[in-house]
Amino acid sequence: MVALCGPAPLKFPQQAWLLLLVIATLAGSPRLVAAAAPVSPGAFDAQLAAGEFSAALAAAQQVPAGARRDAYLARLAEAQARAGAADAAFHTLAHVSEDRSRSEAITATRRALPASAGGGAQADFDSLIDLITTTVRPQSWDEVGGPGSVSPFQNGVYVDAHGVLRRVVAPQQAKGLAVARLTAIRAQERGNPGGADPRLYSPLRKISLTRLEKHVQLTLAAGRMPDEEMQNLAGLEKIEYVLVYPDSGDLVLAGPAGSWHTDEEGRQVSRHTGRPVVQLDDLVVLLRYLHGTPGAAFACSINPTQEGLARTRKFAKESSATPLRRGERSGFLKQLERCMGRQNITVEGIDPRTRVARVMVEADYRMKLVGMGLEDGTVDVPSYLDLVRVKPGEAPPPLDVLRWWFTLKYSAVVATPQGHAFEIRGPGVQVLSENELLTKLGRRVHTGKSQPTNQEFANRFTRHFADLAEKYPVYADLQNIFDLALVCALIQSEGLAEQVGWHLTCFGDPDQYQVDLGPAPQSVDTVINHRLIGGKHLIVGVSGGVRVEPWELVQPTAMTREGNGELTTMHDSSGADRELPIGAWWWD
Secondary structure, three states, rough: OOOOOOOOOOOOOHHHHHHHHHHHHHHOHHHHOOOOOOOOHHHHHHHHHHHHHHHHHHHHOOOOHHHHHHHHHHHHHHHHHHHHHHHHHHHOOOOOOOOHHHHHHHHHHHHOOHHHHOOOOOOOOHHHHHHHHOOOHHEEEHHHHOOOOOOOOOOEEEEOOOOOOEEOOOOOOOHHHHHHHHHHHHHHHOOOOOOOOEEEEEEEEEEEEEHHHHHHHHHOOOHHHHHHHHHHHEEOOOOOOOEOOOOEEEEEEHHHHHHHHEEOOOEEOOOOOOEEOOOHHHHHHHHHHHHOOOOOOEEEEEEOOOHHHHHHHHHHHHOOOOOOOOOOHHHHHHHHHHHOOEEEEEEEEOOOOHHHHHHHHHHHHHHHHHHOOOOOOOEEEHHHHHHHHOOOOOOOOOEEEEEEEEEEEEEEEEEEOOOOOOEEOOOEEEEEEEEEEEEEOOOOOOOOOOOOHHHHHHHHHHHHHHHHHOOOOHHHHHHHHHHHHHHHHHHOOHHHHHHOOOOOOOOOOOOOOOOOOOOOOEEEOOOOOEEEEOEEEEEEEEEEEEEEHHHHHHOOOEEOOOOOHHHHHHHHOOOOOOOOOOOOOEEE
C-alpha cells in the first residue's frame, strides 16, 4: 500500500470562501476593475456604418466630457439623422455639453435628415389665422374691409386694425372656441400624472437657463414648439435669486412656482396666488436687448397730442363761465374726450410688437385709469380727483398735465463674496410724478416738481402696489418684466454667462427662437376726467409711461456684499444634481 504524501490540505472558514468567490467574480469583470478601453476611431466608424447606434452612444460616453466627446456625439447624431432616426438624433445631441458645438451639430443634423423627417423652423400662427379668416364669416375681417381682426397675441389688451389699444372682452362675454380651448386646458391640467410635476407648488424652484435653452433648441430643431412648461418657465411666479454654478455650467433663476392656468384676460397666472407666471418670450426679448446693448434703457409713453391739449384748454375756459346743469355731466365728459382726441403711444428700445411692450403699455394705461377714477383702485389708493381738497374760497388746481410713470424700485441686490449667488430685494416697482405746465398752444413744459396731491397719489400707488397687483394682474406682470430686466442686466454686468460658458446660441438668435409678435399699439382713447369743486370745473389730463434703467442697480458699488451666510448656504444646497435626467432643466 502506497501512501501519497504532500502538503496538508488548506482549510478556510466559510466566510473566506465567500470572499474569494466575490474577488473571482470581480476579477472576471474588467468593466468593474479596470478603466474603460479608449474609443477606437475605426471601431466607432464601423459602429456608425453598421447602424449600431446604441453601442456608438455608449462608446462616446466613455470619452471624458469635453470637445472630443462632443465631436463623437455630433457624428453619431448626424448618422442617426441620415438613417431617418430623428428623435434618436436629437436625444443624442442633448448630451453635447458645449452650446456652440451643439448648435453647429444641430445644423448638421437637420441637414442630414431626409426631407420627409421634418425638423423645420419654429411654427407660427399664420396657418391657423388663415383658416379662421377664410371659414368664419370671411367678409367680416379687416383684410377685406371688414371690422374684425385676429392676432395670436394674448394679454389683457389687444390692438385693433387701426393700431388702437383696446381692452379685452369681459369673461362672461367670451364665446365659442375660446371657452372650449380654456375648458380643454383645465381638463388636461386636472388629469396631469404625478412624478416630477411642475404644477406642484414649490417655495423655491430652480430654472437652469442653460439647460432650458438646450431643450428649447432641440425641440425647435425637431420641428416642434416649446411646450407649455417651457413657455411658462415651469410655473415660476417671481424671481428671487440668481445662482451661478461654473462647474456644472448652470445659470439658475429661483423663486416660488406652481400650477398655472389661463385667466379671463388670456394671461398665464398661478393657481396658487393668481400672479402671472414669468414668460419665456419676455426673458428672450430682454436677454437679447440688454445683452446686446449694455447701458441701454427701454421705455413706453402715452401722451396727449399738442393739438388735443390746446382744444381741451380752450373748451375748459369757455365751459367755466357756465355751470353744468343736472344731467349734463355725461355730455360734458364726452365733449372733453372729443377735444382731447386719442393719445399717442410710443415704445423705445424694444420691439413694440412684443409682449414686453404690450404689458408696459397696458400697465401704464390702467394706472392712469385708476388715477383718473375711471377704474377702481383700492381703499388706500383713491383716484387723484378724490384726493383733491380745496378749502372754501380757494380755486381748484389749474389745468396742468399730470405726469405719472413707472420705474424700478429695489431696496438691494445682495451678492455672496464670490459672486455666485444674488438675491433681489424690494418691491421692484414705483410710480413717480411731475406737474407739467400747459401753454395756450397746448405745449407741455416740464417743471421737475410735483404738487402735493399729485405726489400723494404716486406715493400711495407705490406703497400699496402689492394690493393693486393682486387686484389687477397686469401690475404683477410688469413687476416680472422689471425683475427680468434687472436679472438680464446683472448677467451682462457680472459676466455670468461667460462664467458658465453660455453663448446664447438659441435665445440670442432671432432666426432660431422667434418670439410671438402682435400688432404694435399706436394710439389709445384719451385718459381724462372731470370733477366739479365749488361750482368750478377741475379737468385733469395725464401723460407719462414706463421707463426701465436697471444698470445702476447692478454696478459693483451699488450691490450689497454678504458674508458666507444664508445666501451662500442656499446656493451650495441648491445646485443641479449631476444625476438629473438628461431632459431635466428645472428642479425643486
